[in-house]
Amino acid sequence: MPEAGECAAVQTGVEAATVEVDVDGARHRLPWPRDQSLVDTMLDAGIDVPHSCREGHCGSCVATLTSGEVYMGSCDILEPHDRADGLILGCQARPVTPEVHVEF
């Protein structure tokens, strides 16, 4: 199991986590399938989330992980100190812990 915020291969599973996400002054609480990115999960829920490439290259989906753990398929554009500060890429993040809180 990778440390929080580290790059890692995509893991799959059927169980969903729960994510509480703050974006544009609103708080949303929704199920987060473990094999789906946070951006895709939010878009599926009809939530307008900042994103562009959805491939881990542009950084437009950067968010802050405030509790819980995620792993990312690709996060090379994040410096180690960014990851240490809790920054994640929403288009790459998938949940590790049952409860996750993220702020955009």
Ligand code: FES
């Ligand atoms: S949308 Fe480009 S890095 Fe996530």
